[in-house]
Amino acid sequence: MKKLLKIILLIVGVYVFLYVNNHWIVITERTYESEKIPKSFEGFRITQVSDLHDALFGENQKKLIEKVRNTKPDAIFITGDLIDSNRYDLEQSLTAVRGFVEIADVYYVIGNHEVAINQVDEIYDALQKLGVHILPNAAIWLERGGEKIAVAGIEDPLNGADTQIMLNTAMAHVPKEFFTALLAHRPEKFDIYTKNEIDLVFAGHAHGGQIRIPLVGGLIAPGQGFFPEYTAGFYEENQTTMNVNRGLGNSGAPFRIFNFPEIVVVELKAK
Template sequence: MLKKFIIFCLLLIGVWPFLYINNHWIVTTEKVYESEKVPQSFDGFRITQVSDLHDALFGERQEKLVKEVKETNPDIILITGDVIDSNRYNLEQSLMAVRQFVEMAEVYYVIGNHEVATNQVPEIYEALTEIGVHVMPNTSTTIEREGETISIVGIEDPLNGVETQEMLNEAMTGVNPENLTVLLAHRPEKFNTYVANEMNLVFSGHAHGGQIRIPFVGGLVAPGQGVLPKYTAGMYEKDRTTMNVSRGLGNSDFPYRIFNLPEVVTVELKSK
């Protein structure tokens, strides 16, 4: 009996650091997006994506997360939803890292389902706007370099009761079809809608990397996709559309990541 108890205790001692590392060790994934639609002046332009923070903390005043993002040397930073968690809504804590992001680069933001679930979207939008974030509620803007431009488009989360296609119709009003179109959209399961609308480069999150990642298989489960989801991490290509899905940073209903480290993503644009 004593031997079994000792073995049990040793297992517990081993499990705790494993879980801690899986939930707190941030990694940066670097990718390249090459296209003839990337203007020459944007060759080498670096887009850093932060997604699904869910009110998680990474060091005092988010120092570990901020350091990781700063080291990507971003030209712009995209936040693709769920910066807060509806189960433990703490807006000031959630914005701690964002306040430091705006000191590094221009920051663009769209909501996820958790922002909608709090019924505090106007408050969140106001707070982010006040600290200098470009809030993108079914709208678009352009970034200019040396007389050339790309379009940044953002849509809200369909939990608000509006269909993705309808939100895209509104957001794309006035967008130059010749421009490279970068879309911020929380939900990767809407990929075929993004493809049908010929979005060029899409940044999504929501899937949390499948929460538990099975080696050589992928993510186990994701909201909106169920068991063995198709879109959980990395780049997916179809026709003229490339979608990058971030594994995100925090957790919500299920408190642990397994073989699924928190992730910051950087995509470098290359002119073809």
């Protein structure tokens, strides 16, 4: 009887551990400071949501929407894999986006899963109807107090396009002297972002390494293999800083281990 009770407790314990690891959304706050940020953008808050993969957080995504609302964003960036190509459920993800657009302006780029499902046009159309700013190798200006910054986005290279060519298109009309935030799904292209002197990059894709080993980091990430270099947090080289979001959902591997779903807030500071 005691042996059976221990087995039951072990099963319950594993279930609770996995549930918490995959449903407990954490908010990570970071500050980015630069001389290129105009004074009118001092304190501007960007909330980044990435790699939802059609995951569900509360009834009608209420838990996720409230978490985003509580970050008090001035802008919301969605950096790809809003849907999952293995269990495509666009409506479930759109439920979250409907909540986001009521909070702040939303900007979006696709990830590899949108390309893989071959539904990019459908997804773009649905998001534009909700008022989302899509950035398919394009840039848009944000203005405050007569000053402005650029927000650019590139599509995922799974579409067959070269990352440098996509960047050239997106940045064609953005002078170097203006601060630029780039939405780009893949962190493993950091060397290209650095070469182009992009100021601040928002990326996802790595899922935090899926399993995070304490004191070591992520175990595996698509495009980077085992013990990947770019899985979470700020990475800096020369004039470029890249923020990698651990994401919210899963694809392929069903569980996150020591790797809570994450929403990242980056607050801009004028140096």
